Amino acid sequence: MNDPDRSPWICHYCGYTSSTTESRACDQCYKITCSAHLQRSMRLNKNSGLYEITTICAECALEELL
Ligand SMILES: [Zn+2]
Ligand SMILES: [Zn+2]
Helix, strand or coil: CCCCCCCCEECCCCCCEECCCCCEECCCCCCEECHHHEEEEEEECCCCCCEEEEEEEHHHHHHHHC
């Protein structure tokens, strides 16, 4: 489970860094974000006309509220 080649990632939002957990990216801006700053969101897919669940960062979530 311990991969020495795994490089540490850093949350673009809060600066949290880790090399022991898997990095996750925001579905919208594709920036690496820690689990504390990722949240699920419903988005309308304009191509299919259906709502889909995406994982977005706190920064993108704020923009959606505006
Ligand atoms: Zn964070
Ligand atoms: Zn984002």
